[in-house]
Amino acid sequence: MHANLSLQQAPPFSVPARFLVSAPVFGLLAALVLLWHGPDIISSRWNPPMLAVTHLLTLGFLAMSMLGAMLQLMPVLMGMVIPRPVLFSSIIHTPLVLGSLSLAAAWLLQYRWLFLVAMLLLGFTFAVFVMVAAERLLRSVSRHITRTMMLLALLALLLTAGLGIYLAAGYVGETFAVARQLTDLHLSWGLLGWVFMLVMAVAYQVIPMFQITDDYPKWHQRWLGWLLFVLLLALSLTWFYPLAGLQALLGVLLAACLLVFALNTLWLLHRRRRTLPDTTMKFWQLAMASLIALVFIRGIAMLAGIELPALLTGVLMIAGFAMTAVNGMMYKIIPFLIWLHLSARNKDLRDAGRREQQVKVPHMRKIIPENAGLWQFRIHFAALVLLALATCWPAWFFYPAVLLFALAQGFLLYNLLNAVRFYGAKRTALQAVL
């Protein structure tokens, strides 16, 4: 039997859409918190309001959109069916929204009980998601490396959440000290094991498919994910056996993984077969440039013994790499889903012998106009450059950076909502004739 990317296996549009549309709302909330607290907020990564901002972005924007994308991609790319997808997505989406808000509010308002609420809600969200998704992936007949890497990313998500809950427990009661030395492990598993691994797994499929490039080399697909995972495991062991030399070596090897992926992706994009301008490609290029900048800046700082601004690495990794890649993918995922679901409705009409009542499904590039995406990209790019500068010279760059960042998130939300509204109108028209 042929692999069939089936309409029936795709969950209803509302399943991924609710996650993807929620993401920029959290981006906007993060910008509001930054504006409220002013330039002092970025003096230290330990500032409670800064921790609130970081988690609004990593949970509210990144985990939100990545779980939503997985709910869509697992059935469509790997032929797995998630039972009762609308119910399941509500069970995941609602506590993720409330948990992310509670955690941010806990830091902003300094209410201890809110940490407990966040721990319970987020613990529930990630435990249920990982359990269901891992079970489905293990049963999938697909042998594509994306499946293995998604499983590794889920394991990393579980470790990140576990470490996060342990760290949050330190804020709940007097008797439980905040285990700050574990923070680096929490963020390594989160940003590299979960975010980077999943972006890489998805890139292996969507870059050749949508950007019309060659496939990533076989060795790259086969080994890079595993290498990353083993390096993170080794890094975790150095927490128990702190050997400075080994830690430095692992850091270099992890940086090499980022560099190999970024350079390989840029090379594939450079040699793409189709030269039509494409906004998503610009997002991919910016995401990869951020990774390269991150590795070089950290490398130079290490060799020259310079101390980097506390948040520069975070800006490049979270806003520069991860949010940029996800933002770009949204501009393919949402129009593709709209096309897929409208085509499915048309099929129902054909089956009913009412071909003449089918609606015209527009070209994917018309659903989110190329120009709207391009301007949002330009604003996001400018915001990113200013955010990086703001970590060095907050007095000069903080407000323009945050205002542009808010504008980019607002623009993304507007673009996504327009697409959702377009789908709603077409679907209503189709339902009326069915």
Place this chain on the structure above:
Amino acid sequence: MTAEVLLDVSDLEPPEPLVQTLEAAEQLTPGQYLRMLHRRDPCMLFGNLDERGFSYQQREGTSTAVEVFIWRQGDAEAESRVRQVLSDGRP
């Protein structure tokens, strides 16, 4: 009218390869078959072809990674032409 309709979708992004292939298949007249060239396995195509009453045969391509031959179910003339092309080796 030529018996073979050639369609190269290898430089198109999803869902255009599927859309254009289905449109071209719908235009086939008796005796004609569609030879579709693509850079990868067309994942959504075969279910759609089954549903619309087309037969198909996929093979490794020469200029592109994949070639799919498509003809209307029951069109014996088109089918025998496809079989001939497939058995003759590469034209």
